[in-house]
Amino acid sequence: xxRLRVDLRxxxxxxxxxxxxxxxxxxAQVDFGAGPLLTHPDGRLRRTWAFVMTLAHSxxxxxxxxxxxxxxxxxGCHRRAFEWFGGVPRRLIIDNPKCxxxxxxxxxxxxxxxxxxxxxxxxxxxxxxxxxxxxxKGIVEAGVKYVKNNFLPTRSFCxxxxxxxxxxAWVLQEAGCxxxxxxxxxxxxxxxxxxxxxxxxxxxxxxLGEWHRVSVHRDCHVxxxxxxxxxxxRLVGKTLWLRAxxxxxxxxxxxxxxxxxxxxxGERRTLREHxxxxxxxxxxxxxxxxxxxxxxxxxxxESLIERLLADRMMERLRAAQGVLxxxxxxxxxxxxxxxxxxxxxxxxxxxxxxxxxxxxxxxxAEFAEVATVSYGAxxxxxxxxxxxxxxxxxxxxxx
Numbered sequence: 001x002x003r004l005r006v007d008l009r010x011x012x013x014x015x016x017x018x019x020x021x022x023x024x025x026x027x028a029q030v031d032f033g034a035g036p037l038l039t040h041p042d043g044r045l046r047r048t049w050a051f052v053m054t055l056a057h058s059x060x061x062x063x064x065x066x067x068x069x070x071x072x073x074x075x076g077c078h079r080r081a082f083e084w085f086g087g088v089p090r091r092l093i094i095d096n097p098k099c100x101x102x103x104x105x106x107x108x109x110x111x112x113x114x115x116x117x118x119x120x121x122x123x124x125x126x127x128x129x130x131x132x133x134x135x136x137k138g139i140v141e142a143g144v145k146y147v148k149n150n151f152l153p154t155r156s157f158c159x160x161x162x163x164x165x166x167x168x169a170w171v172l173q174e175a176g177c178x179x180x181x182x183x184x185x186x187x188x189x190x191x192x193x194x195x196x197x198x199x200x201x202x203x204x205x206x207x208l209g210e211w212h213r214v215s216v217h218r219d220c221h222v223x224x225x226x227x228x229x230x231x232x233x234r235l236v237g238k239t240l241w242l243r244a245x246x247x248x249x250x251x252x253x254x255x256x257x258x259x260x261x262x263x264x265x266g267e268r269r270t271l272r273e274h275x276x277x278x279x280x281x282x283x284x285x286x287x288x289x290x291x292x293x294x295x296x297x298x299x300x301x302e303s304l305i306e307r308l309l310a311d312r313m314m315e316r317l318r319a320a321q322g323v324l325x326x327x328x329x330x331x332x333x334x335x336x337x338x339x340x341x342x343x344x345x346x347x348x349x350x351x352x353x354x355x356x357x358x359x360x361x362x363x364x365a366e367f368a369e370v371a372t373v374s375y376g377a378x379x380x381x382x383x384x385x386x387x388x389x390x391x392x393x394x395x396x397x398x399x
Contacts, residue, residue: 020136022056024190025197027127028089029054029140030078032097035065036152038160048160050167053081054143055089058190059180061143063151063167065160071114072244074099075208078118085191087198092119093127093137106130113211113241121206123199146175209243214251216240220274224249229261230274282321290320297327298336300343307348319350330357337362 035048049069053062062081066073074097082088096104103110109128111119119126129136151170157163176188183190214222216235221228224242231240231251241252244263251259261269272280287309294305305323308316327335338356342348356362 023197024057024194025087025089025199027056027091027093028081028085029056029093029137029143031095031137031140031144032069033144033148036157036163038157038163040067048163050144050147051077051081052140052144052147053077053092054140055085055187055191055194056093056139058194059139059143059183059187060085060176060191060194061147061171061187063147063171065163065167067160069097069099071099071112071210075114075118075210078122079205079208082122082201085198086195087200088122088124089198091125091127093129093140095129095137096131100126101128104128104131114209114243117211118206118208121202121208123202150175207245209245209250212242212244214240214242220276221268221270222251226266227264228268228270229259230270231259232274233276233279285321285324287317287320290317290324293324293327294320297324297332298339300339301336304339304343304348304353308350322350323353326354326357334362 030051030053033050033052035050037045038048040046046067048065048067051062051064051066051073054060062084064077064080066077094100096109098112100112100115101109102112111126111128115126135141147167151167151174155166157166172188176191177186179185180187212224214224216222216231216238218236219228220233220236221230222240222242224244229242229249229251235253235258238253240258241254243250243252247263249261249263249269250257259271259274261271272283275283290305290309291302294302301323305320308320308323323335323339326338330338334357335353338353338361339348341356341362342352345352
């Protein structure tokens with residue numbers, strides 16, 4: 001039973017209490033209680049927890065056993081409880097669990113952001129009890145004890161689904177049909193009168209998401225539920241709000257939306273536009289891009305790029321990118337000619353192509369004759385002096 005503690009200053013007793021009465025549909029009280037040990041899907045024996053929501057006027061209950069007391073579980077139980085009752089009470093009287101209240105206080109408790117949105121979506125007010133004062137929700141405290149003493153000791157359960165199925169049947173067939181010790185009426189009989197006073201359920205159920213504070217690491221990702229999700233690189237080092245639903249994860253800088261990802265526990269989700277410009281360019285210029293760009297330059301360039309990317313010992317992607325970036329400085333025709341000369345010498349390397357272009361060797365008339373010969377048939381047709389000039393300082397392009 002709910003009681004209000006009264007401080008009678010100046011009198012002999014200061015712990016006098018009075019009973020709290022509630023109008024139909026005015027309030028419900030919520031609490032967790034320890035449930036039986038069951039085998040978890042992971043094979044371990046684990047404790048279950050009984051979520052109990054009791055309508056304060058009729059004493060009709062919603063009971064659900066769960067594995068944990070996380071925010072997601074707390075919100076999901078509320079949704080199913082409102083659907084069970086077919087409506088929403090105007091006020092929910094709760095204790096101060098971390099899944100609902102982030103800072104317990106007599107006058108100014110701080111509500112968990114996820115639970116605040118749940119209250120807005122369903123249209124109820126949150127009434128958190130003062131710290132260390134459980135008598136303010138004595139109705140549900142008694143309801144939890146009733147579940148422990150009258151439901152659990154007389155039954156056995158195969159698994160969590162069986163436990164909850166038996167609990168629902170027990171509420172409707174036994175707990176709801178007993179004569180309540182305080183109201184002297186059957187809870188289900190009073191509920192038939194109270195149900196009309198509950199607020200209607202929303203036409204579309206609110207999207208109950210969990211809110212968490214996360215930091216953007218140096219790799220432009222935040223971590224949540226054993227998964228990594230990218231955020232814009234300008235936010236590295238900052239703390240964001242992360243909102244997780246059953247299907248997606250959204251990131252917010254204060255109230256400004258900055259990113260959305262599909263929920264993928266245990267995976268790494270990266271949006272390329274979140275990376276720094278240099279990283280975006282690097283990842284955009286992948287192997288397929290290199291082959292496509294080389295094909296536009298010419299057959300010799302395409303052949304050289306394919307040989308670079310076909311190396312079985314070394315990853316030559318950067319080399320292929322480097323050859324193609326030379327087009328910006330020297331143009332397609334010169335790069336194509338330089339690739340021809342590198343292939344004639346069986347030296348398909350970025351350094352070879354770059355040196356040919358910087359020395360102007362691709363512009364010399366004597367190379368025209370060499371370029372008309374098959375690349376593989378003239379591996380050493382000319383020595384370095386005839387191909388690159390007599391300059392003794394010329395780098396060796398054959399190694």
